[in-house]
Every structure is written in structure tokens, then in C-alpha cells.
Amino acid sequence: MTIRLRGVIAAAATPLNADLTVDIDRLIEHCRTLLDEGCDGINLLGTTGEATSFSVDQRLAVMQAVARSGLPLARMMVGTGAASLTDAVQLTRAARDLGYTGALVLPPFYYKPVAEDGLLAYFAQLIHRVGAHDLRLYLYNFPQLSGVPYLPNFVQALKAKYPQQLIGLKDSSGDTAYAIQMASSVEDFDVFPSAEGTLNDADRYRWAGCISATVNVTVRASAAGWKARGTVEGERAIATAAAQRAILARSPVIAAVKQALAVKYKHPEWARVVPPLHALTTEQTTQQARDLASSGI
Numbered sequence: 001m002t003i004r005l006r007g008v009i010a011a012a013a014t015p016l017n018a019d020l021t022v023d024i025d026r027l028i029e030h031c032r033t034l035l036d037e038g039c040d041g042i043n044l045l046g047t048t049g050e051a052t053s054f055s056v057d058q059r060l061a062v063m064q065a066v067a068r069s070g071l072p073l074a075r076m077m078v079g080t081g082a083a084s085l086t087d088a089v090q091l092t093r094a095a096r097d098l099g100y101t102g103a104l105v106l107p108p109f110y111y112k113p114v115a116e117d118g119l120l121a122y123f124a125q126l127i128h129r130v131g132a133h134d135l136r137l138y139l140y141n142f143p144q145l146s147g148v149p150y151l152p153n154f155v156q157a158l159k160a161k162y163p164q165q166l167i168g169l170k171d172s173s174g175d176t177a178y179a180i181q182m183a184s185s186v187e188d189f190d191v192f193p194s195a196e197g198t199l200n201d202a203d204r205y206r207w208a209g210c211i212s213a214t215v216n217v218t219v220r221a222s223a224a225g226w227k228a229r230g231t232v233e234g235e236r237a238i239a240t241a242a243a244q245r246a247i248l249a250r251s252p253v254i255a256a257v258k259q260a261l262a263v264k265y266k267h268p269e270w271a272r273v274v275p276p277l278h279a280l281t282t283e284q285t286t287q288q289a290r291d292l293a294s295s296g297i
Contacts, residue, residue, distance in 0.1 A: 003074050003101045004167065004190060006208050007040030008199070008222045010215040011048040013257050014062075016272040022054070022062050023269070028069045030261070034216070035075065038223025040209065042071075043104060045079040047142060047172070048213035048254055052106075053274040056087050060094055067098040074101050081106025081140060085122060089129045092137075102136040102167055107148040116154045123158055127165055135165045138190075142172040149173070152181055159186050170194065170211045180205050196222045197242035199229060213253050214245040217260045217297065240296060247291045251284050252277070259285055260292060 012034065015026040031042050044066060045051035045059055054062075063078055080091035080103040088105065095103040107114065108122055127135060139158075143149035150169065159166045168190030171179045176193070183191040183206045190208035196218055198210050215222050221241035228234030248256040255273050259280045262270035271279045280288065 004208070005041045005075070005077065005101060006190075008038065008196075008209055008215055008219070008226045009041040009043055009077075009192065009211040010034045010039045010219060011043040011046045011194075011211055011213045013213075013216050013254070013261060013270075014045070014049040014051075015258075015261075015267075015270050016274065018269075018272075020272070020274055022058060024062065024065045026265075026267070026270075027062065028066060028071065030216075030265075031066065031069075031071055031076075034219055035072070037219045038227075039215065039219055040223070040226070041075040041077070041101075043077050043079065043170070043211050044100075046104060046140070046170075046211075047079075047145065048216070048257060049079065050254065050274050050277070051079045052082075053277075056082070056090060059091060063091075063094055063098055063100070067100075073099040076100050077102035077104050077138060079104045079106070079140065081109075083108050083110045085125055085129075088126055092126060092135075093130045096130065096135055102138050104138045104140045104170060106140045106142065106146055107150065109146040109148055112147045114148050116151065116157070119148075119150075119154055120157060120161070123162070127162060132162070132165055136167045137162075137165050138167055139169040140172070141169055141178075144173065152178075152185060155182060155189075156186055159189060163188070168192065168208060179207065183207055195242070196225070196238060196245050199226050199238050199241075200235060202226075202229065212245070213257055214248045215241075216257045217248060217264070217292070218244045221296070244292065244295045244297060247288060247295060251280055251288065255280050256284075256288060259288060260297075263289055263292075264297075
């Protein structure tokens with residue numbers, strides 16, 4: 001039976017050593033803390049995890065280390081998208097074979113524009129080379145960065161061709177109408193918007209929850225809101241999480257999340273990002289800490 005993720009999922013940030021390699025021990029500790037604090041699941045090595053800044057070997061090493069850690073892989077999806085088909089195949093096969101509950105796949109993001117037939121051919125090759133057995137794919141729609149949207153007609157065609165392998169979609173476009181359409185027009189398909197505020201409408205629009213960068217920081221309020229959704233207490237908790245997200249979104253989000261984690265864990269190393277990203281300024285850091293403290297964090 002296919003395991004289906006639901007609820008509040010953190011797009012986990014990736015801590016770095018001084019040489020910009022992944023601090024595996026600290027990453028595992030962070031994932032465990034997120035689950036302990038109420039996350040229903042974790043998206044490992046996504047955009048917030050700076051995955052596309054790492055080599056295939058680095059990404060595989062992270063996936064393997066987390067798989068050995070004892071963390072519940074049934075509650076974890078992992079980003080496996082790459083511009084290279086061969087790289088995406090290698091990463092997606094590893095995600096399946098290691099036991100992660102799903103692979104989150106960006107479109108091939110260099111050549112643009114990409115026709116629907118081209119995307120269908122890419123996924124046909126990916127699925128053929130990895131092997132369809134026990135394969136669970138989530139599409140990662142983030143056209144602001146990838147430049148290649150997963151349009152509704154493509155998603156419907158891919159689901160019709162691979163109904164058992166295509167499980168759902170993470171939508172980071174911020175387009176609520178798109179997320180509503182995907183959930184209503186594709187059968188047996190789990191749609192995750194990318195902001196905590198959407199949790200209030202999850203049941204109304206048949207969304208499976210949310211997958212959010214800022215849940216790294218808003219986890220307690222987000223988890224409380226999801227568990228109590230449909231009640232006044234749930235609405236208040238989700239409003240708190242949304243307000244905390246808004247504070248983080250005043251700065252570049254990946255750097256803002258990592259700076260907040262540096263404060264939370266009392267480890268300044270958490271603020272490191274891989275260039276060309278850059279850490280927050282002293283002024284941004286001070287203001288963010290003040291605002292988050294006043295928000296209840």
C-alpha cells in the first residue's frame with residue numbers, strides 16, 4: 001500500500017560546514033527536532049535545502065546518511081530534480097531504493113521554453129530508467145526559479161499515463177487558483193501549497209497540507225493549526241504561523257530561515273549559505289530576531 005504524506009511538511013534547511021560541505025550530524029538533529037516539534041513530514045534537499053548547489057555525489061551522501069540515521073523515511077520525501085536526465089535518474093532511483101516515501105522532481109530547467117511533449121518524454125525516460133515498481137513521484141512546480149511550469153494539461157496527461165507512479169505536486173508558485181485547479185481536476189493526487197496560511201483552506205480545496213520553507217521556524221504554530229483546523233484555536237494558530245512567515249519573507253527566505261535557526265540552536269554556523277546566496281546583514285538579523293521574538297518564537 002502506498003504511503004501518502006499529509007499535513008505540515010518542512011522543506012528542511014541544510015546546515016553547512018566551514019568548507020560549505022553538508023554538516024550531516026546537524027542536519028539529522030534538525031530533522032529529528034522538526035518531527036518532535038510536530039511536523040508531519042520533511043522535504044529533504046529541496047530549494048530551501050539548497051540542493052541544486054550540491055553535486056550529485058553530495059546529494060547522494062546526504063540521502064544515504066539520513067537513511068542510516070533511524071529517521072522515519074516513510075515521513076520524508078527528497079528532492080531529486082536536475083537539469084541532467086542522468087542525474088535525475090540516479091537521484092530518483094536512490095530515493096526509491098533507500099526507502100524515502102517519495103521523490104520530488106523539478107522539471108529540467110535549462111532549456112526554455114519546453115513543450116508539453118518534451119516534458120512527457122523526459123518523465124517517460126525517467127520512469128523507464130528508474131523502473132516503475134514502487135516509484136512515487138511528486139512534481140515540484142516552482143516556475144519563478146525553474147522557468148518551466150507544470151501546466152494543468154501536462155499534469156493531467158502525465159497522471160493518466162502513470163497513475164500509480166505520480167502521487168502529487170508541491171506548488172511553490174504562490175498561485176492559489178493553480179493549486180485549487182490541480183487538486184480538483186486530477187484524481188487521486190495530493191497537492192501541497194507552499195505557505196502556512198493555506199492550511200485553513202486545506203479541507204475546502206482538498207489540499208493534502210503544505211510544504212513550506214518557513215515551517216523550519218513556524219513548526220509549532222503550523223502543527224498546532226493543522227491539528228486543530230476548522231476550529232477557532234486552529235485558525236488562531238495558523239494566523240500566528242502566517243504572521244511568522246511574513247516576518248521571514250521580508251528578507252531572502254533561505255538566508256532568513258537559516259539565520260532564525262542559528263538563533264534557535266545557538267549555533268551561528270547555521271547562518272551559512274552556499275554562494276551565490278548570501279547571509280542576512282547585521283541590520284536584517286537584528287530586526288528579524290526582534291520581530292520573531294515578539295511573534296511568540
